[in-house]
Amino acid sequence: MNLKDCYAKFNGDFDGVMGRLRREQLVTKFLYKFLDDKSFELFETSMKNQDYEEALRAVHTLKGICQNLSFDELYESSSQITNALRENDTGKAMELAPQLSRDYYKVIHAVEEYKSAVEG
Amino acid sequence: MEKQRILIVDDSEMNRALLTDILEDQYDITEAEDGAQAVEILAEDETEFWFVLLDIMMPKMNGFEVLEYINKHYWADRVVVMMISSDDSPGNINRAYNLGAFDYIGRPFDPMIVRKRIANTLLLYARQRDLEEAVKKQFYEQQKDNDLMISILSHIVEFRNGESGVHVQHVKRITELLLRQVVRRTDQYALSEKDITLISMASALHDVGKIAIPAEILNKPGRLTAEEFEIMKTHSEIGARMLSDLPIEQFNSPLAKVAYEICRWHHERYDGRGYPDGLKGEEIPIAAQVVALADVYDALTSERCYKKAYSHEEALNMILEGKCGAFKPLLLQCLRTNSDRLKSLCTSTAWGQDTGELRGVKGKGNGSRLLHEKRQDTPLKQPEYMQLLYVDSLTGAYNRRYYEEYIQAVPDMEAAALIDVSQLEQVNKDYGRDVGNLVLQRTAQALLSRIRRNDHLIRYGGDEFLLVFTSMEQEAFEARLEEIKKYFDSLTIDGYPQLHMAVNVGGAYGTEKMELLFHMADNMLKQARHTEERVMVWFAGENADRMQNSEGEDIRG
Numbered sequence: 001m002n003l004k005d006c007y008a009k010f011n012g013d014f015d016g017v018m019g020r021l022r023r024e025q026l027v028t029k030f031l032y033k034f035l036d037d038k039s040f041e042l043f044e045t046s047m048k049n050q051d052y053e054e055a056l057r058a059v060h061t062l063k064g065i066c067q068n069l070s071f072d073e074l075y076e077s078s079s080q081i082t083n084a085l086r087e088n089d090t091g092k093a094m095e096l097a098p099q100l101s102r103d104y105y106k107v108i109h110a111v112e113e114y115k116s117a118v119e120g
Numbered sequence: 121m122e123k124q125r126i127l128i129v130d131d132s133e134m135n136r137a138l139l140t141d142i143l144e145d146q147y148d149i150t151e152a153e154d155g156a157q158a159v160e161i162l163a164e165d166e167t168e169f170w171f172v173l174l175d176i177m178m179p180k181m182n183g184f185e186v187l188e189y190i191n192k193h194y195w196a197d198r199v200v201v202m203m204i205s206s207d208d209s210p211g212n213i214n215r216a217y218n219l220g221a222f223d224y225i226g227r228p229f230d231p232m233i234v235r236k237r238i239a240n241t242l243l244l245y246a247r248q249r250d251l252e253e254a255v256k257k258q259f260y261e262q263q264k265d266n267d268l269m270i271s272i273l274s275h276i277v278e279f280r281n282g283e284s285g286v287h288v289q290h291v292k293r294i295t296e297l298l299l300r301q302v303v304r305r306t307d308q309y310a311l312s313e314k315d316i317t318l319i320s321m322a323s324a325l326h327d328v329g330k331i332a333i334p335a336e337i338l339n340k341p342g343r344l345t346a347e348e349f350e351i352m353k354t355h356s357e358i359g360a361r362m363l364s365d366l367p368i369e370q371f372n373s374p375l376a377k378v379a380y381e382i383c384r385w386h387h388e389r390y391d392g393r394g395y396p397d398g399l400k401g402e403e404i405p406i407a408a409q410v411v412a413l414a415d416v417y418d419a420l421t422s423e424r425c426y427k428k429a430y431s432h433e434e435a436l437n438m439i440l441e442g443k444c445g446a447f448k449p450l451l452l453q454c455l456r457t458n459s460d461r462l463k464s465l466c467t468s469t470a471w472g473q474d475t476g477e478l479r480g481v482k483g484k485g486n487g488s489r490l491l492h493e494k495r496q497d498t499p500l501k502q503p504e505y506m507q508l509l510y511v512d513s514l515t516g517a518y519n520r521r522y523y524e525e526y527i528q529a530v531p532d533m534e535a536a537a538l539i540d541v542s543q544l545e546q547v548n549k550d551y552g553r554d555v556g557n558l559v560l561q562r563t564a565q566a567l568l569s570r571i572r573r574n575d576h577l578i579r580y581g582g583d584e585f586l587l588v589f590t591s592m593e594q595e596a597f598e599a600r601l602e603e604i605k606k607y608f609d610s611l612t613i614d615g616y617p618q619l620h621m622a623v624n625v626g627g628a629y630g631t632e633k634m635e636l637l638f639h640m641a642d643n644m645l646k647q648a649r650h651t652e653e654r655v656m657v658w659f660a661g662e663n664a665d666r667m668q669n670s671e672g673e674d675i676r677g
Contacts, residue, residue: 016228022232034134037132054179056177057177057179058178060207061177063133064135064175064227065134065135067206067228068135068229107286117525
C-alpha cells in the first residue's frame with residue numbers, strides 16, 4: 001500500500017496535497033501526526049457535555065487540518081457541522097455527528113494500515 | 121545576520137507544525153497555542169520586531185482580539201500580522217484587514233506561497249525601514265553640515281572683528297530663547313518649531329556684511345567718527361546683498377530668505393529710528409526684530425575692543441530704558457521673562473552648548489565676578505562715567521586708575537604679566553607718533569584677543585600693558601605667555617609691512633597679593649628684555665635661586 005492508495009481509501013485528494021506539500025515524506029509525517037491529534041476527541045466530549053462552543057472550535061480546527069491535508073470527505077462532514085454549530089443548530093450538529101465519526105475513522109484506519117505497511 | 125522572528129499562533133498543534141515545518145529553515149520560530157499566549161510573547165520586549173501568523177478561532181483570546189490588543193498598545197509598527205484561517209468569508213477577511221492585518225491567507229494554503237508572501241512582506245518592511253532611516257540620517261547630516269558651514273562663515277567674520285569668538289553662539293541661543301517666549305505669548309507670527317530652528321540658524325549670519333568693512337574701522341578701539349560710523353552701518357545692506365546675489369534658486373530657500381531679513385534689518389528699531397531702511401513696527405520681520413534684541417543684549421554683556429562688559433542687570437536695564445533703541449514691547453517682556461535663563465547663560469562657562477574647536481583662542485574665564493561685585497560698590501552707577509574714568513581712550517584697554525582702584529588691593533590673584541612693546545620709541549622716531557599709536561592700538565587688540573572674558577587688560581603706562589588673570593593653571597599661564605610672544609612675532613601693521621612688532625613678557629604666578637605679583641612681574645620684565653627668550657616667569661614658593669635673579673632683592677621681607 002502506498003500513499004496514493006491510502007488517500008484513495010478515505011477519498012482524499014492525493015494530487016491536491018502533493019501539489020502543495022510536494023514531498024511524500026512531509027505528507028506522511030503529517031498523516032502520522034494526525035493519528036495523535038485530539039480535535040476529534042475534543043469535539044465528541046464537548047458534544048456530550050453540551051459545550052457547543054468548545055465543540056465548534058474543535059470541529060473547526062479539524063476542518064482546517066482536513067483542508068491542509070486534503071481529506072476531502074472528512075472536510076465535507078466537519079465543514080457541515082461547523083456551519084450547523086455556528087448557526088447554533090445543535091440538533092443538526094448531532095444529526096451529522098455519526099457521519100463525521102464514520103469519515104474520521106475511515107481516515108484513521110487507512111493511515112494506520114498504511115503505517116503498518118510501510119513499517120512492515 | 122540574525123534570523124527574523126516569526127510567531128505562529130494556532131490552537132491546533134498540527135497546524136503549527138505544518139507552518140513550522142516550512143518556515144524553520146529560514147526563520148526563528150516561536151509558537152503560541154492561543155491569543156493570550158501570543159500577546160504575552162509580544163509584550164516581552166517592546167522593541168522587538170515580529171512577524172505573526174495568526175489563526176482566528178482560538179480559545180481564551182481569538183485572532184481578532186489579538187489584533188485589537190496590538191492596536192491598543194500601539195505595536196502596529198513593530199508587529200506585522202498575516203491571518204491564516206479556513207474561514208475565508210468576506211466578513212472575516214474585511215474585519216481582519218480593518219483591524220490592521222497585513223495579509224490574509226485561506227486554507228488550504230500552499231506552503232511555497234506562504235513562504236513567498238512572508239518573504240515579500242518582510243522585504244517590504246525592511247525597505248521601508250531602511251528608507252526611513254536613510255532619510256532621517258540624511259536630514260540630520262544635512263542640518264549638521266548647514267550648521268557647520270554657517271558657523272565657519274560667521275567665525276570668519278568674528279575672527280576679523282577680533283571679537284569674542286562666541287558672539288554668534290550667544291546670539292543664536294538668545295534668539296532661540298526669545299522665539300520660544302514669543303510663541304508662548306502670541307500666535308501673531310505662526311512660528312513653527314521648524315521656523316525657530318531656521319531663524320536661530322540664520323541668526324549666525326547677521327553680521328556677515330562686516331567682512332566688507334575695512335579693518336581699521338572694524339577694530340578701532342576708540343570712538344568712531346561720524347564718517348566711520350556711516351561706513352560701519354553699511355554692513356547690514358552689504359550682508360543682505362551677499363544673500364540676494366545668490367543664484368535665484370538658492371536665494372529662494374527659506375534659510376537664505378530669513379538670513380536676508382536678519383542681515384538687512386537687524387539694526388532697525390521698532391520706532392523707525394534704526395537703519396538702513398527706517399522700517400517701523402511690524403514692517404520689520406520678526407526674525408530681524410528678535411535677532412536685533414539678542415545682538416544688543418550680547419554686545420552689552422560682552423567685552424569688546426571699544427568697551428567692557430556690562431553685567432546682566434545693567435544690560436537689561438539699559439535695554440528696557442531704551443538706551444539701545446526701541447524694541448517691540450512684547451519682545452522686551454520676553455527678554456524680562458527669560459532674565460534668569462539669560463543671566464545664567466551670561467555667567468556660565470558653558471555658553472552655547474557646543475561651540476567646539478571653532479571657539480578659537482578665547483577660552484572662558486571661570487568664576488571671577490570681580491568686576492560685577494566691585495561695580496556694585498561704587499557710587500558711579502553710570503556706565504558712561506565708568507568708561508571715561510577707567511578706560512584708556514587710545515587703546516580701549518582699562519587704564520592705570522582702574523588697576524589702582526579695583527585690582528591692586530584684591531588679595532589672592534592668581535597670575536599677572538607685564539608686557540612692553542620693544543622699540544616703541546624707535547617707531548615713534550622713524551614713523552611718527554601716529555604710527556606709534558597704531559602699534560599701541562594693535563597691541564591692545566592682539567592682547568585682548570588672547571585673554572579670556574574675565575581676565576583684564578590694563579594699559580599701565582606708555583608702552584607697558586598689564587594682564588591680570590583670574591584662576592589659571594600654572595602650565596596654562598606659561599603657555600599663554602609664550603603664545604602671546606609668538607603671536608606678536610608674526611603680527612604686522614596694515615600699511616607698514618616692514619614694521620615688525622615684538623614684545624617682552626614678564627610674568628608672576630601664585631596666589632598672592634596683587635602688589636607682590638605686580639612687583640615680581642615687573643622684575644621679570646626687566647630681565648626678559650635682556651634675554652633671547654624675551655619671556656621670564658616667577659613662581660611663588662619656588663626656590664630662592666630663581667628669585668635671586670630678580671636683582672637679589674627679597675621683596676617678601
